[in-house]
Amino acid sequence: MSRGVQTIDAGLTVRDALATFFGDSQTHRAYPAVRDGAVIGMVDRATLALDPDSTVADALRGVAPVVALPGENCRLVATRLAVHGLERLPVVADNETRRLIGIVSRSDLVKPSLAHFDEEHKRERFRRIGPGGAAAFARRRRTSRP
Structure with missing residues (x-):
């Protein structure tokens, strides 16, 4: 999860949101939209395909x-990402306040698995067999079993 997430105010006009967040200096594909500190949805360029004078909240109305x-x-x-066809979800403190505390993406969910794989792969690759090499290790294993 990433903290310190950049948000779009729900009262911003579509025109201003497109210019500020989805112009030449665009850094993300979607942003959480907030009203009075509560998440009301995720906004991307496609969501804002409305009348440019309407607000971001208008674009998310009914969703x-x-x-x-x-x-x-x-x-x-x-599972929720897959079911809804999303790439990221805002993480909120609870369902009542919907206060934003971070955002989680598909890549965030894959990172722990990759770290585990790397750890196991390196452990297997650098494991020491001990004195006498592989043959001695195999003999010790056969004789130490009950």
Whole structure:
């Protein structure tokens, strides 16, 4: 999960949101939209294909925000991403306040598996056999079994 997430104010006009967040200096493909500190949804360029004078909140009207909670496991969050066809979810403190505490992406969910794979791969590769080489190791294993 990434903290310190950049957000879009729900009262911003579509025109201003497109110019500020999705112009030449665009750094992310989607941003959480917030109103009074509560997440109301995720905004991307396609979401803002409306009247440029309408607000970000207008673009999200009638769409329930899909969020993750801090206590949810990776499998549940990954399933929610897949079911809704999303790449990232805002993480909120709870369903009532929907106060943003971070954002989790598909790549965030893959990182622990990759770290585990790397750790196991390196452990297997650098494991020392001991004095006498592989043949001595095999003899010790055969004689030490009950």
